Amino acid sequence: MMNPCKRFFHRIVWFFQLCGMTLSMCWRGYISHKGWSALVHGIGLIVGYLGDYVVLYSMIMNFPGIAGFTALDVCFLYSMGLVCYALGNIHTREFWKIDDLVLRGGLDLYLVRPVSPLVQMFVRDIQVGYLSHLILGLGCMFLVKGMSGIPWDITHWLLFFFSILAGSVVMSGISLIATPLSFWWGKSRSVTGFVRGGLRGTLKYPITIYPKLIQILVYIIPYAFVAYYPCLYLLGRDTSPKAVLYPFISMLVGIAVNFAFWVFWRMGLRRYNSAGG
Amino acid sequence: MKLYAYFLMAYFSLKESLTYWKDYISFIIFSVLGLVLQISAWYALYSSVDFAPVMGRSYETMITYYLIMQIVRNFTSADGIAGTLEQRMSTGEIATDMLRPAAPRGILIARAWGEKLYYFIPSILIFVGSVLVVGGIQLPASPGVFAAFCVSLCLGYLINLMFDLVMATFAFWFIEVNTLRWFVTFFVALSGTAVPLWLLPSWLQAICRALPFQAAAYVPMQIYLGSTNPAEILRAFGTQIFWIIGLFLVQEWLWRRGKRRIVVLGG
Numbered sequence: 001m002m003n004p005c006k007r008f009f010h011r012i013v014w015f016f017q018l019c020g021m022t023l024s025m026c027w028r029g030y031i032s033h034k035g036w037s038a039l040v041h042g043i044g045l046i047v048g049y050l051g052d053y054v055v056l057y058s059m060i061m062n063f064p065g066i067a068g069f070t071a072l073d074v075c076f077l078y079s080m081g082l083v084c085y086a087l088g089n090i091h092t093r094e095f096w097k098i099d100d101l102v103l104r105g106g107l108d109l110y111l112v113r114p115v116s117p118l119v120q121m122f123v124r125d126i127q128v129g130y131l132s133h134l135i136l137g138l139g140c141m142f143l144v145k146g147m148s149g150i151p152w153d154i155t156h157w158l159l160f161f162f163s164i165l166a167g168s169v170v171m172s173g174i175s176l177i178a179t180p181l182s183f184w185w186g187k188s189r190s191v192t193g194f195v196r197g198g199l200r201g202t203l204k205y206p207i208t209i210y211p212k213l214i215q216i217l218v219y220i221i222p223y224a225f226v227a228y229y230p231c232l233y234l235l236g237r238d239t240s241p242k243a244v245l246y247p248f249i250s251m252l253v254g255i256a257v258n259f260a261f262w263v264f265w266r267m268g269l270r271r272y273n274s275a276g277g
Numbered sequence: 278m279k280l281y282a283y284f285l286m287a288y289f290s291l292k293e294s295l296t297y298w299k300d301y302i303s304f305i306i307f308s309v310l311g312l313v314l315q316i317s318a319w320y321a322l323y324s325s326v327d328f329a330p331v332m333g334r335s336y337e338t339m340i341t342y343y344l345i346m347q348i349v350r351n352f353t354s355a356d357g358i359a360g361t362l363e364q365r366m367s368t369g370e371i372a373t374d375m376l377r378p379a380a381p382r383g384i385l386i387a388r389a390w391g392e393k394l395y396y397f398i399p400s401i402l403i404f405v406g407s408v409l410v411v412g413g414i415q416l417p418a419s420p421g422v423f424a425a426f427c428v429s430l431c432l433g434y435l436i437n438l439m440f441d442l443v444m445a446t447f448a449f450w451f452i453e454v455n456t457l458r459w460f461v462t463f464f465v466a467l468s469g470t471a472v473p474l475w476l477l478p479s480w481l482q483a484i485c486r487a488l489p490f491q492a493a494a495y496v497p498m499q500i501y502l503g504s505t506n507p508a509e510i511l512r513a514f515g516t517q518i519f520w521i522i523g524l525f526l527v528q529e530w531l532w533r534r535g536k537r538r539i540v541v542l543g544g
Contacts, residue, residue: 044459051466058481059472062331063322187297190304198311209321214313 015119019091022123038129045132049082053140056204067206072144073235074205079140080227081203083164086133088171094124095179096196099189102182107272118265150236155244163230163247169254170226174199176261177221183268195221203227222257225250282379283387290391305399312403315343332475338502341415342473344407345501346494350470351400353433353493357389359444359454366448371539382442382532418503425510426501432517433493439524440489446528449535464488469495489520 056078060071069077101107110117145152152160178195181188202223207215218224229246232238295301323336334342362385365371374381408414417423444461447454467474467481468490474482485491496513499505505513 041456041459044456048459048462048466051463052471054463054477054481055466055471058477060322062476064325066318066321066325185297185299187300188303190300190307194303194307194310198307199314201311201314205318205321210317211313214310214317217310 018123023126026126027128042132046136049136067209069206072148076144077227078204079137082133083137084167084171084226086130087168089175090127091122092175093127094121098179098182099187166247166250167226173257180264180268183271222253225253283383286387287390290388291394294395347400349494349497351397353437355437355441358385358441362445363448363454429497429500433497435521436489436493442528446531446535449538464490492517492520
């Protein structure tokens with residue numbers, strides 16, 4: 001019998017192989033199905049999001065700043081949010097259809113197979129279209145970094161990459177956390193939409209501008225740890241030693257919120273009664 | 278008789294959405310929270326200038342603008358028509374729509390109205406609630422201005438409806454119209470729904486004014502805030518009607534040409 005450590009290791013390797021295989025399938029499917037329109041779609045996404053940047057920048061440029069952050073700082077925060085949103089949602093798209101899967105019994109398809117439904121759903125619809133978000137977000141961050149003239153040393157660069165990783169883990173958990181609600185309510189698109197989309201607006205500005213209630217909310221649904229805290233040190237808004245720790249705290253929060261989703265999902269799955277035939 | 282059928286379609290579309298009432302209540306609560314988020318941003322921005330007017334507009338004007346814009350946006354929006362047609366084209370359900378004794382575009386619009394009411398009713402309730410709680414929100418200068426605002430609102434809806442039908446007809450050629458939507462999103466963001474045009478640089482304002490999107494959302498707002506005199510109101514109506522007729526002709530031409538391209542496989 002294989003020892004538990006080795007079995008766990010094999011399981012991890014198998015999962016990443018599965019991810020790689022699905023990513024390759026999705027990419028080939030995306031390109032062959034859409035052809036040139038995939039490229040046009042990518043450009044369209046970049047153009048669409050550019051509108052948000054223009055609005056944000058133009059709005060803040062009429063004022064001295066917002067809670068001590070300049071228009072460029074806000075663009076950096078927004079870009080960090082955009083990049084983390086893209087990376088954190090590469091594997092969550094299938095969960096966006098959870099209402100339909102529960103109401104029409106489509107989830108049965110995942111339950112009858114000899115692989116965890118969670119793993120199947122993660123790799124079912126890997127989103128390669130988020131490449132546009134990454135290009136735009138990273139491009140804007142580098143542009144802002146160049147324009148703001150803050151010198152970055154090796155610590156900044158390491159924290160920058162770790163912040164993106166941590167923010168993506170948090171974002172992934174946020175996008176998933178409310179989805180099991182469909183097992184109880186049938187439809188939960190308002191809640192999932194608000195958690196994933198409505199509250200996403202808090203990524204744009206420093207969280208200190210919000211009333212206490214909203215600040216508590218962005219700690220519970222931890223948007224504060226996606227962009228605001230990890231960016232404080234990078235933007236030179238907090239240079240104290242504790243600011244270096246924020247990305248690491250973000251990672252811990254990300255792991256916690258993903259774990260909470262897993263528990264919530266298991267509870268919901270126990271309640272699931274197939275509706276299909 | 279046909280009108281009654283469309284009314285029933287809208288009613289059933291609304292009823293279907295309202296079946297999941299817990300979801301609906303959360304939608305209302307979250308709409309209020311969304312409003313708080315945006316108002317907080319304006320509050321923080323204006324507090325940085327000690328609430329002095331910016332570009333000649335006070336903080337109260339900005340809050341009024343934002344609250345009324347929620348109603349304007351929800352009322353004038355015709356989103357969903359292009360998406361629904363795209364979906365029905367890809368599944369072949371468009372064939373069923375074509376066989377029905379009602380116009381396919383009428384069916385699309387009626388269903389979209391059901392969805393629209395789902396979002397519009399709470400936006401009115403939230404506005405009334407905000408007026409009572411926040412206070413200080415500007416009301417229209419006179420009943421005449423309010424009437425002009427309502428007319429402009431209806432014209433704004435027709436502009437968006439015609440534009441969405443134009444987008445929808447592209448589904449006959451490309452099936453996927455989502456890509457086109459993203460290109461348009463750039464200009465929709467600059468239509469005055471996210472930020473008033475007076476805060477944009479003048480060159481960008483000039484571009485925005487040459488497009489139909491600001492005529493749908495920003496023009497009714499200008500009338501409500503009393504920034505336009507009677508002659509300008511009439512000119513604004515003229516611009517809106519120009520866009521409605523122009524877009525109607527384009528969508529009619531595209532619809533007639535596109536309809537001939539439908540091929541549905543299977544049965």
